[in-house]
Amino acid sequence: MSDRGSLLPMVAGLVALCGVAVVGIIDSTDLALARTSLQSTADMAALVGAESFDPLTAQFDGTSLAVRLVNRQVWRAVSAFVSESSDGIRLVTASTPDSVTARVTVRSTWSPPLVSQFFPVRIQLEATGSARPNIGALSDEG
Amino acid sequence: MLSRKTSSMSTMPDRGSASIEFIVASVALLVPLVALTVTTSQIASASFAATAAARHGVRAFTRAESTNIGSERVRAITTLVADDHGLTDTSTRWELDCSRNNCLRRGSLVELTVHLDVPLRFIPALPGIDIAPRVTVSRSATARVSITSVNR
Numbered sequence: 311m312s313d314r315g316s317l318l319p320m321v322a323g324l325v326a327l328c329g330v331a332v333v334g335i336i337d338s339t340d341l342a343l344a345r346t347s348l349q350s351t352a353d354m355a356a357l358v359g360a361e362s363f364d365p366l367t368a369q370f371d372g373t374s375l376a377v378r379l380v381n382r383q384v385w386r387a388v389s390a391f392v393s394e395s396s397d398g399i400r401l402v403t404a405s406t407p408d409s410v411t412a413r414v415t416v417r418s419t420w421s422p423p424l425v426s427q428f429f430p431v432r433i434q435l436e437a438t439g440s441a442r443p444n445i446g447a448l449s450d451e452g
Numbered sequence: 453m454l455s456r457k458t459s460s461m462s463t464m465p466d467r468g469s470a471s472i473e474f475i476v477a478s479v480a481l482l483v484p485l486v487a488l489t490v491t492t493s494q495i496a497s498a499s500f501a502a503t504a505a506a507r508h509g510v511r512a513f514t515r516a517e518s519t520n521i522g523s524e525r526v527r528a529i530t531t532l533v534a535d536d537h538g539l540t541d542t543s544t545r546w547e548l549d550c551s552r553n554n555c556l557r558r559g560s561l562v563e564l565t566v567h568l569d570v571p572l573r574f575i576p577a578l579p580g581i582d583i584a585p586r587v588t589v590s591r592s593a594t595a596r597v598s599i600t601s602v603n604r
Contacts, residue, residue, distance in 0.1 A: 317470055321477035328485050332492060339496045343503055347591070350507045354595045361599050394551070394561060395594035445600060 337422040344420045345435055351396050352416045352439035355388045359404055359412030360441035362387035368445070375445045379406035388414050402436065413440045487574035494539075495587055498568040501537040502591035505530045509546065510564035510595045517602055519555050523548075530566060543569045558599045565592035 362384050363377040370376075388404035402415040415438045422431055509526040516522030530544045544566065551561035568589045 317473040318477055321474070321481060325481040325485055328489075332485075332489055336492055336496070339499065343499055343591075346500075346503050346507070347593070350503075350593055354511075354593070357598075358596050361596075391561070391594075391596060395563070443600075444598075 333424050336424055340423050341420055341433070344418065345437070348399065348416060348418050348435050349437040349439065351392070351399055352414055352437040353441070354395070354439075355391050355401070355404070355414040355416060356412050356439035356441035358391040359384040359388045359406070359414050360443045362412070363443060377443055377445060378409045379412055379443070380409075381405045384412050384414075388412070392416060411440050411442050413438065490574055491572055494570050494572070495589060497537045498539060498542060498570045498587075498589040499591065501533045501539055501542075502566045502568045502589050503593075505533040505544075505546075505566045505568075506564050506591045506593035508533070509566065510562055510593045513548070513564060514556070514562050514595045514597045515601070516556065522556065526564065534568065539568065539570070541571055545569075556597055556601065558597055558601050560597045561594060562597065563592055563594045565590055 360379070363379050364383070365377075368375050368377045384406050385404045389401050392399060392401045399416050399418045402417050404412070404414045406412050415436060417434060417436045420433045420435050422429065509529045512525040512529055513522035516525055526546055526548075530546060534540075534542055534544055546567065547565045548555060549563040549565070554560065555562055569586045570589060571586055
């Protein structure tokens, strides 16, 4: 048995391995960013849904103003916002479980920016945001 | 170990070019890889920063009393976020796109796009590679001005 051999193929192999790692890091970074953006859209859409109430139905109970959210209005306001504000994001649910909170779930499909032609991976991302109306708040609050 | 060395020496000596090979390999392959890694991390930092700046900036802008105050907030947030991500030598720009003439009118949709110009320190210095010394990373976020906003 001899120790004959060349260092170059080993270094080339190492570099190839590092290259694959770099591609993996770039792709996973993009996935994290896509999730952040989707969550941002869900949060903003939930805020829109929380303000979809009819002002005429607001009731003053002596200390605060109370409004009731309705599923149909939440869906209409949120779907208009999502379709106008973002490409490639679909609205899954927009409802109010307790007439006070608007809950919005949005979905998008992510594919890796690099080597997607070799590995056609498509991952479904989903984000849920919740918001409540903040009546009479000054602009710096909440 | 001893027996292997002995047998190796008995058949053929390890005539040495390992150090030269290592220097050639490291200069030719590892240095570009390190440059690529550093550049990638710079762009990734800028992407995270631009996403955060757009997300928080548009929220701060839509809650401002006037467009001047809102722009000031966006500027402060963009600078803060860029500093947080260590992008001190990065120039920042942003654009506001409003669905109505008065950006801060109740119910108006506001889209904030943040551009970060990332300088590429290593790539232009490599021989034979002719690309721009800067990469622009752009991210946007949309928010609606609250119907309870102080602006009418």
